[in-house]
Amino acid sequence: MPEFLRALLFVYLAALPAIFLAERYSRPFVPRQEFLMWAGAWIATMGVAFVSRNFMIFSVFLVLLSIYCHRQPHRPIYLYIVLLFAAPAVDVFAGLGPFGNKLIDFNPARVLAMFFLAPTAFKLLRETKGTTVADKLVICYVLLLVLLSFRLGKTTEVLRVVVVTSLDILLPYFVFSRLLTGSEEIKKAFCAFVIALLPIAAVSLIEAVKVWRLFQTVETGWGAYILTPYLFRSGLLRAAATCVQPISLGFACMAAIGCLLSAGKPRLADKPTMLALGLILLSLCATVSRGPWMGSIALVGVALLFQRRAVTNMARAAIALAAFLPIILMSPFGQKVLALMPFIGKEGDTEDYRVNLFDASLTVIGRNPLFGSPDYLRAPEMRALIQGEGIVDIVNSYLAIALSYGLVTLAVFCSILAVLIISLVRLSFSSKGADWNASAVLGTLVAIAITIATVSSVYVIPYIYWTFMGLAAGVLRCASLQRQPLPRTTTQPERQMKVLGQW
Secondary structure (H helix, E strand, C coil): CCCCHHHHHHHHHHHHHHHHHHHHHCCCCCCCCHHHHHHHHHHHHHHHHHHHCCHHHHHHHHHHHHHHHHHHCCHHHHHHCCCCCCCCCCCEEEECCHHHHCEEEEEEHHHHHHHHHHHHHHHHHCCCCCCCHHHHHHHHHHHHHHHHHHHHHHHHHHHHHHHHHHHHHHHHHHHHHHHHCCCCHHHHHHHHHHHHHHHHHHHHHHHHHHCCCCHHHHHCCCCCEEEECCEEEEEEEECHHHHCCCCHHHHHHHHHHHHHHHHHCCCCHHHHHHHHHHHHHHHHCCCCCCHHHHHHHHHHHHHCCCCCCCHHHHHHHHHHHHHHHHHCCCCCCCCHHHHCCCCCCCCCCCCHHHHHHHCCCCCCHCCCCCCCCCCCHHHHHCCCCCCCCCCCCCCCCCHHHHHHHHHHHHHHHHHHHHHHHHHHHHHCHHHHCCCCHHHHHHHHHHHHHHHHHCCCCCCCCCCCCCCCHHHHHHHHHHHHHCCCCCCCCCCCHHHHHHHHHHH
16 A cells, blocks of 8 residues: 555544544534534545645645535635644745746645635625724734835745735734624634644644654655654654644644633533543643643643632642642653753753854844844854754744844734733633633733744744634624624614613
8 A cells, every 4th residue: 555545544543533522522613514514624635635645736626625615604714724734734836937936835724815715805805894903013014024025126026925924914814803703703713723633633643653754745745845854852753743843733732722722611621622622732742842832831821810710720720730740750751751841851952052043143133123134044143053954943933023024023023912912811801701711812822922932933833823813803803892782883863772772
């Protein structure tokens, strides 16, 4: 049997039980008929990715799938989330003849945005809706990226930046922030993210146990080159699945935990919910990625802290940790667990490189502080950091923005996060967040803000955090609509009659 068929067989063997678990978990959020469509689309997409071994054929399949889904009564935008991890998140070169040999790097997420989000975005443009401060900051951020691309002096580069920022930033953020204005729709979107990750979490455990990158045949078939496909730490293969890099999968697991908690407090004790959470946690452990581990701890801590019974919640968490931690440390795996802990263990230590990267980046940023430089990698301080693979790994998304686009652009990006976080802090203590767990939404956004300081915005990572920022903005918009007793179109006599009726 060819290797790609054997790999597909193992993927399905691991994923199908996880899909069954996802169906049990999603029952309060997603109608059964709609879930079956999601599951069928996921299974078919995964099969086409393996069997076709050609990105163009895979893209044509997604186009046909989008045409079918847009004819269904269900909203197709949820499939953007459901299929986000259904194929390896690698870039594939594409060109358009007279415009250049390489116009843009396509990947599954960009194809999904083109055919599942763009049609909905065009409909939204025809509707008159106000913009929030976060919306204006996102537009400002994208405009800065486009304007700074003119200094490259190539029309194709400007066109590439316009296309990339539209597909990667504008479409996910604005569609999910403006279209999902009801609590049930928002909870369904959170649920869709959990559903998307559960089968991939199960596949990642197979990768870790069998020491076999199951999706490598798809990546090579698409012509993608992965610098280090097999990464080990403490003798363990760091699972990556379709996220390509272990830290990307860890980032996805962290976001999925946040989405599971954000969907609502009353269901956390349900057996399917606990099993789904356990599977995601096992996958998070299989990545052996410290950044997402720290982010997940911060997520839970913030979610517990920004609630009305914060002291009681934190005390219970501390007691549970104090009871559980000695059991782990006294187990046969105790020493290995300590060796893998951030700041404590030295197994696979990368702190020295990160410190050197930070110091060198500050020097380079100091030469072009306002708007950065596209040639920053040519600086001698950067070239001194070249690793064995022949690259400088900018393992900090904030530094990457400051180096390429300067402190002004970085300030705008941080302002987007800050505005959303501050608004969610206020909502966490408000009764308007009772339909979902607003403190968990806040915790997830804080975790994202922390974790992207430990990883580059590569592969699936930026699509996750721009989508989640859109969902966070949608939560705030929904809460704002709940505070409005009547629509703006209501006339004054009708408003008076409504008030009298309430009395």
